[in-house]
Amino acid sequence: MVVKLKGIAHMNTKSMAAGLLMLLLLGAASAQATQTCRSDLNAATPSGRFVNNGDGTVTDAITNLTWKRCSEGLVGNSCESGTVITYTWSDAIKAASAAVFAGKKDWRIPTIQELDSIIEYKCTMPAINAEIFPVTRTSNYWSSTPFAGYPGGSWNINFNDGAHESCSRNWNLYLRLVRGGNLQEGVCR
Amino acid sequence: MEKVSLLLCLMVWMSAVDCIAGNLGEQLPNITGVSTWSSAKQNHISTSRQDFPRQDADFPKDFSFTKLDASGKDLPDNAGTWSCVRDNGSGLVWEVKTFGNDLHGNAHTYTWYNSRADSDSSSEGTEGDPGDKTCGNPASLTAGCDTEKFVSAVNAAGWCGQKDWRLPTVNELNSIINYGTSLPAISKNYFPDLIMPAGFWTASPYAANPNFAWIVIFDDGYVGSCVKSWAYYVRLVRGGD
The missing domain is CATH 1.20.5 (Single alpha-helices involved in coiled-coils or other helix-helix interfaces)
Structure with a gap:
């Protein structure tokens, strides 16, 4: 881990390769692991923060964002049915803009900071509140935030532990959709 | 309610x-600082893309920072010297490092140490020794170069008129990442003090390993973890409670 961090810190372009290597290693090692949560740490995302809308979505009372509870491809009250899908970033953008779910059409890929807001730092494998977001993969989920240092790169969050990583938009990653929040399209500037 | x-x-x-x-x-506040768009293979595109809709930059929200002087008073945006920066979105006040070898020197690094970590099962980390050279050994920090000693020394002396400085959480520190730029990924007009590779400690324990804590590397905005014996930079924060 330390060696990897040194690599990332020293070489901006090489960080992409290090991130990809990490992705490969974790992808191979963690088909579906058992979640571990530390009872001695405070919850970052307690269940009481979320309103279950009963339609496959939850609304976060702090950020006002509405999230799909299941990763794309999964359905059901506990996300127990369906087959989880991975997307290139371009396909994820298209899937989000075409999505109609819970009567809404304004679904999108979360920004890196929005996706960061549902990391549960007391848990790993996956680092998320599993009661609110069942069957979350212990792997990487797309954000809509570009990686400024590399033309074809974007940010993602590895829900194995909550690390923020970057990779080529050609890579196939998981997707969780979001809508609403305190941001409005095209204002504030 | x-x-x-x-x-x-x-x-x-x-x-x-x-x-x-x-x-x-x-x-x-979920501000990323991103104001350009992406296609499949390009970043930094200056107009929105109908073929790639609803990207980060389609939901603009800018950072708002205010420079503060050594006593904590607001300065005009064009001030040439300042000691702290307030993020008007979060209300948090951030330490700005100096370019000298004083207590706030930007080249100083610290191991992660918290003698009170027994409130959870995380390890205390790695305590600095009096012989340490990585934080310049100013008179106020002769005990060694770790995060706890640095926080104590800053609060003993006071900075920007306050004595309640602390190590930021990972959420707090990553809130000032500016994803719109890289090398470094921070608003340089307010934080001109980075030396890259710019790895900074947070106070947040890493759940998977009690000997690790969360870090932010401001070269490009990577958020990850590292063993507490590593020597990283520290940017203190106050307020926001």
Whole structure:
């Protein structure tokens, strides 16, 4: 881990390769692991923060964002049915803009900071509140935030532990959709 | 009830007064600083893309920072010297490092150490020794170069008129990542003090390994973890509680 961090810190372009290597290693090692949560740490995302809308979505009372509870491809009250899908970033953008779910059409890929807001730092494998977001993969989920240092790169969050990583938009990653929040399209500037 | 408080909080924030989430928790404004768009293979595109809709830059929200002087008073935006920066979105006040070898020198590094880590099962980390050279050994920090000793030394001396400085959480520190730029990924007009590779400690324990803590590397905005014996930079924070 330390060696990897040194690599990332020293070489901006090489960080992409290090991130990809990490992705490969974790992808191979963690088909579906058992979640571990530390009872001695405070919850970052307690269940009481979320309103279950009963339609496959939850609304976060702090950020006002509405999230799909299941990763794309999964359905059901506990996300127990369906087959989880991975997307290139371009396909994820298209899937989000075409999505109609819970009567809404304004679904999108979360920004890196929005996706960061549902990391549960007391848990790993996956680092998320599993009661609110069942069957979350212990792997990487797309954000809509570009990686400024590399033309074809974007940010993602590895829900194995909550690390923020970057990779080529050609890579196939998981997707969780979001809508609403305190941001409005095209204002504030 | 919660929605009412959130609305109130937003109204207060929009009238340019610090907005602290209060009883709703400590979530910070989700600002990324990104104002350009991406296609499949390009970044830094200056116009929105109908073929790639609803990207980060389609929901613009800018950082708002105010420079503060050594006593904590607001300075005009064009001030040439300043000691701290207030993030008007989160209300947090950040230490700005100096370019010297004093207590706040930007080249100084520290191991992660917290003698009170026994409140959870994380390790205390790695304590600095009096012989340490990585934090310049100013007279006020002769005990060694670790995060706890640095926080104590800054609060003993005071900085920007305050003595309640602390190590930021990972959420707090990543709230000032500016994803619109790289090398470094921070608003350089307010934080011109980075030396790259710019790895900074947070106070947040890493759940998977009690000997690790969360870090932010401001070269490009990577958020990850590292063993507590590593020597990283520290940017202290105050307020926001």
